[in-house]
Amino acid sequence: MSTKISSWPAATPMWVDLGVDHLAEAKAFYAELFGWEFVSGGKEAGDYTLAYVRGRAVAGIGPKQEAGMPTAWTTYLASDDVDLTAKKISAAGGQLLAPPFDVMESGRMALALDSVGSVFGVWQAGAHIGAERVNEHGALCWNELHTREYSTARSFYSEVFDVSYQDVTEEGLVYSTVRRPLDGREVGGMHHDTALPDDAPNHWMTWFASDYVEGTATRAVELGATLLGPVEESAMGRMVVVRAPQGEVFGVIDAPRISE
Numbered sequence: 001m002s003t004k005i006s007s008w009p010a011a012t013p014m015w016v017d018l019g020v021d022h023l024a025e026a027k028a029f030y031a032e033l034f035g036w037e038f039v040s041g042g043k044e045a046g047d048y049t050l051a052y053v054r055g056r057a058v059a060g061i062g063p064k065q066e067a068g069m070p071t072a073w074t075t076y077l078a079s080d081d082v083d084l085t086a087k088k089i090s091a092a093g094g095q096l097l098a099p100p101f102d103v104m105e106s107g108r109m110a111l112a113l114d115s116v117g118s119v120f121g122v123w124q125a126g127a128h129i130g131a132e133r134v135n136e137h138g139a140l141c142w143n144e145l146h147t148r149e150y151s152t153a154r155s156f157y158s159e160v161f162d163v164s165y166q167d168v169t170e171e172g173l174v175y176s177t178v179r180r181p182l183d184g185r186e187v188g189g190m191h192h193d194t195a196l197p198d199d200a201p202n203h204w205m206t207w208f209a210s211d212y213v214e215g216t217a218t219r220a221v222e223l224g225a226t227l228l229g230p231v232e233e234s235a236m237g238r239m240v241v242v243r244a245p246q247g248e249v250f251g252v253i254d255a256p257r258i259s260e
Helices: 023-034 082-091 150-161 213-222
Strands: 013-020 037-040 049-053 056-063 073-078 095-103 107-113 119-125 140-147 164-170 173-179 186-192 203-209 239-243 249-253
Touching: 013 023, 013 119, 013 140, 023 037, 023 049, 023 056, 023 213, 073 203, 082 095, 082 107, 082 119, 082 150, 119 203, 140 150, 140 249, 150 164, 150 173, 150 186, 213 239, 213 249
Parallel strands: 013 056, 073 119, 140 186, 203 249
Antiparallel strands: 013 073, 037 049, 049 056, 095 107, 107 119, 140 203, 164 173, 173 186, 239 249
């Protein structure tokens, strides 16, 4: 099952969006790479645009809200009460970049830094539930936090979202899956990333699924992107990390099809 028609359970990474300097170029890149189609919210919504795969929303793209902002995919975690979650973020050592506010009838949201400086969003669904299609070609597949401060990050998300963790045992890897409180389902990951460059911040990484990772990687390069390493095998399938022409980094992986 890869479609979703009701609100995502709390603590689930359930939406990603991207702010860019050149919206038309970004839309062209992702349309060619994943076959995305787009519907703009118009000037009233700041030209925020929803990307669709076979009629269901998978991501958002819009102009940057402020010049000079990094070009990066932002991961949003579901909340049943974004105002309460915002208070927990502050209490746990995080920082609100944008306190809770309504997004017309779509929902209510906040933007924050966690206790290790990673940017993330919180979304309380209204008319917009977040991703309506996942775990298939061109759709959101996985979200994971890359951090040098692994224990601190785990404590923060446990305190704010009441998540638990399952350690992954693999030589040379310090990693855990994130389990949401409702049912213990594994919905994200946390990686003690000791290979992060000194100038790279701790960050949430977005992974999109592909039916043919090698082909997607080749097409990305043809469209002006850069591969940050070769296509590699992993326990979850073949994978590659891509830097798009405007600088945002994301992963592509042939992940197992899992339900929501």
